[in-house]
Amino acid sequence: MIDFNLYLITDRTQTAGRELPAVVAEALAGGVRSVQLREKDLSARQMFELALQLRMLTREYSAALMINDRIDIALAVGADGVQLGVGSLPVVDARRLLGPDMLIGYSAHSVAEALRAECDGADFVTFGPVYRTPSKLKYGEPLGLSPLAEAVNALHIPLFALGGVKKTSIEEVMATGCHGVAMISEIIAATDPLEAAKSLLEKIEKHATQH
Amino acid sequence: MIDFNLYLITDRTQTAGRELPAVVAEALAGGVRSVQLREKDLSARQMFELALQLRMLTREYSAALMINDRIDIALAVGADGVQLGVGSLPVVDARRLLGPDMLIGYSAHSVAEALRAECDGADFVTFGPVYRTPSKLKYGEPLGLSPLAEAVNALHIPLFALGGVKKTSIEEVMATGCHGVAMISEIIAATDPLEAAKSLLEKIEKHATQH
Numbered sequence A, B: 001m002i003d004f005n006l007y008l009i010t011d012r013t014q015t016a017g018r019e020l021p022a023v024v025a026e027a028l029a030g031g032v033r034s035v036q037l038r039e040k041d042l043s044a045r046q047m048f049e050l051a052l053q054l055r056m057l058t059r060e061y062s063a064a065l066m067i068n069d070r071i072d073i074a075l076a077v078g079a080d081g082v083q084l085g086v087g088s089l090p091v092v093d094a095r096r097l098l099g100p101d102m103l104i105g106y107s108a109h110s111v112a113e114a115l116r117a118e119c120d121g122a123d124f125v126t127f128g129p130v131y132r133t134p135s136k137l138k139y140g141e142p143l144g145l146s147p148l149a150e151a152v153n154a155l156h157i158p159l160f161a162l163g164g165v166k167k168t169s170i171e172e173v174m175a176t177g178c179h180g181v182a183m184i185s186e187i188i189a190a191t192d193p194l195e196a197a198k199s200l201l202e203k204i205e206k207h208a209t210q211h
Helices: A020-029 A043-062 A071-078 A093-098 A110-118 A144-153 A167-174 A194-208 B020-028 B045-062 B071-077 B091-097 B109-120 B145-154 B169-175 B191-207
Strands: A006-009 A034-037 A063-070 A081-084 A103-108 A124-127 A159-162 A182-183 B006-009 B034-037 B065-067 B081-084 B103-108 B125-129 B159-162 B178-183
Touching: A020 A194, A034 A043, A034 A071, A043 A063, A043 A071, A063 A071, A063 A103, A063 B145, A071 A081, A071 A093, A071 B071, A071 B091, A081 A093, A093 A110, A093 B071, A103 A110, A103 B191, A110 A124, A110 A144, A110 A167, A124 A144, A124 B109, A124 B169, A144 A159, A144 A167, A167 A182, A167 A194, A182 A194, A194 B091, B006 B191, B020 B045, B020 B103, B020 B191, B034 B045, B045 B065, B045 B178, B065 B071, B065 B103, B071 B081, B071 B091, B081 B091, B091 B103, B091 B169, B103 B109, B109 B125, B125 B145, B145 B159, B145 B169, B169 B191
Parallel strands: A006 A034, A006 A182, A034 A063, A063 A081, A081 A103, A103 A124, A124 A159, A159 A182, B006 B034, B006 B178, B034 B065, B065 B081, B081 B103, B103 B125, B125 B159, B159 B178
Antiparallel strands: none
């Protein structure tokens, strides 16, 4: 059961010098209920230390903590799950290691990839990039709203729109029927992450489809 | 029980264009009984695929397969253990995930670090770099034989000398009382990995201390 519709993804290079846990704490205070630790350039040890800090914070706010790619780190810190992608362990193998209760999110960039992830046992999918993002090279060309709507129709598991979604585009994104939105910079780079999270959540919830 | 005294570490950039599994297969045919998959630049998925191939090969030769850093990949492919280091999950946390039977090797660069790893539950330690290696920047300045001998005396778990050990230096290395030698290029870059492994093993075993 995915009971959040704003999925915060970290990027400590976008905090303008603030400590990542401090920014995440603000976002949690603003109502965020799910955080993915995604810092691909860190060593396992550094990521583990950061994950421990975020685990404490997310517990405090009864929020979910997801770990990008590293199943071992997720298990070691008692995270709620992992976020996998094309470069990660296959979803079926991850499921064997994680057991039935831990969450598996999958970062899909096409309807076929999203369906494959669902078939293999993912609990939800992030789908994108919907819009052009500052880091567009990382995610490829924007897909736009129509593949998003197609994916929403094709999948039975919750789908989060990802990539360049801003407050002003939440309404059209949520109109596709997707479960929620995954965001990095709108919150991480915000001057006031608490207020940003609060107002984004308000807008997402207003336009959320009842499941 | 560490029943091997030549520990082969992979580096697919040193195979001169040959497929890594083919080179490892040669080394196994030459008598190698333990292989560490260490390809830090690969994605989890690529490393997983390679690990599956090496798992089949090492099974065929009743050899141990160790996975560098990624506990999740080691568990997913049914490896014998992991090789950890300063950038990995802490040894105590790794032990919790791996259970009592899987092996934990630790890459130590000082006596204190090696002792810490033993205290925390590592099964064996690689120690080095003993000599100057082509990739010296990666491992730091060579430590020489005397810290190696010191580490051998200080530790109760087996210790493998690592870093620039060649056939000609095996005798003086083994004279420190260390359990064995960890090698990359002497086998991986050899024109004939089978013959290289065979003659290195012969020399190591000749000079091995009985434990």
